Amino acid sequence: MKKGLLFGIVASSKTLVRCVFCRVYIPKANKCIEQHTQGVKHKDNITLMTENGMILKNDEMYCKPCKKVVDEEESVSKHINSESHANWQAAIEDLTDGEYIQLESYLTSEKEEAYCEVCKKDINCSLQVIEAHVNSIIHRSNILERLKPLNGIFLVENDDEVYCKVCDEYIDNTVQSVLEHIDDDEEHIDWFAEMEDLIEQQDISLERYLANENEVNVYCKRCDMEIICDFESIETHVHSESHLNNFG
Ligand SMILES: [Zn+2]
Ligand SMILES: [Zn+2]
Ligand SMILES: [Zn+2]
Ligand SMILES: [Zn+2]
Ligand SMILES: [Zn+2]
Structure with a gap:
């Protein structure tokens, strides 16, 4: 069986496996598993997860921004719309807009850092650290160097x-x-x-x-x-x- 942070299929019983991302049980046969993981719903969930920092951790769905295991009953889209998650999303977008900060590695892996393209360094992806970084003199002047030739x-x-x-x-x-x-x-x-x-x-x-x-x-x-x-x-x-x- 394929493994990985974004595969989602974990063992459940002798005859069933569980898709942690879609909250469903699937017969334990390669064909059924393949059919599920190629399906639209499963792929949509993975897309949402990669945009929102949700990963598979210890066979559970874990939300990095919220620093918690997502409730068994909560779907990916329901979690994304929850207050704590939506607040984080709005705050991080606000902070990083136009700042050349890449969140992709943070959102799609176990890495705790985002990457600042203009400073060429990793920054811990907490709101406080990002806020301090984007307001730092070194970051502001690196942004400026980036913007000068475009302006x-x-x-x-x-x-x-x-x-x-x-x-x-x-x-x-x-x-x-x-x-x-x-x-x-x-x-x-x-x-x-x-x-x-x-x-x-x-x-x-x-x-x-x-x-x-x-x-x-x-x-x-x-x-x-x-x-x-x-x-x-x-x-x-x-x-x-x-x-x-x-x-x-
Ligand atoms: Zn699934
Ligand atoms: Zn969350
Ligand atoms: Zn920077
Ligand atoms: Zn012409
Ligand atoms: Zn001018």
Whole structure:
């Protein structure tokens, strides 16, 4: 018999096995077990479990976020909707949103750590530790380094300021003021919103423009050509016959 955190079939009696995930008993025959584990309900339960940090532990269904064995009578979906679980889920989503923190290894294995992509390290996945981590100076500045090339922000000779190419504006070189600029500055946000609208599904890439201070063009993958990065030129290009004919 296959084993593993997400297999779910455990011995029950001489003639029956039990699926811990679906709360059902199955005749102890490979064919029946296979039929069950290939079934939609079983697969749906596993999907829900992997999204919610529920694993098989000592032949029981164990919820890592709630730190407890799930009641025998409680189904996966019922547990997920329980107050303690739903509260954890909401809190962790809130804390990790936009923070480049990967929960997958925590949610799908016995590991107690999440992974911070920008700090390149494991962090214990409790709400308190994650909260302290995302607010730490080192994490904030690593986030900033990640966001700069996506936002057209560059270091300048004087260390006190950085330059936003998009807004043609200097900003205090502190983690807080740069993040505020990226998240809250109206001109900055409007430029990105308008630009994204314009190039949506047009195969036009801003990547190099935003990451290189001296780059003046964006790149059209569809036409394999450069276009000056202003709204008018890009708009003209996306409506041009050659671009439209290159479609697909
Ligand atoms: Zn099952
Ligand atoms: Zn739970
Ligand atoms: Zn971090
Ligand atoms: Zn800006
Ligand atoms: Zn084009």
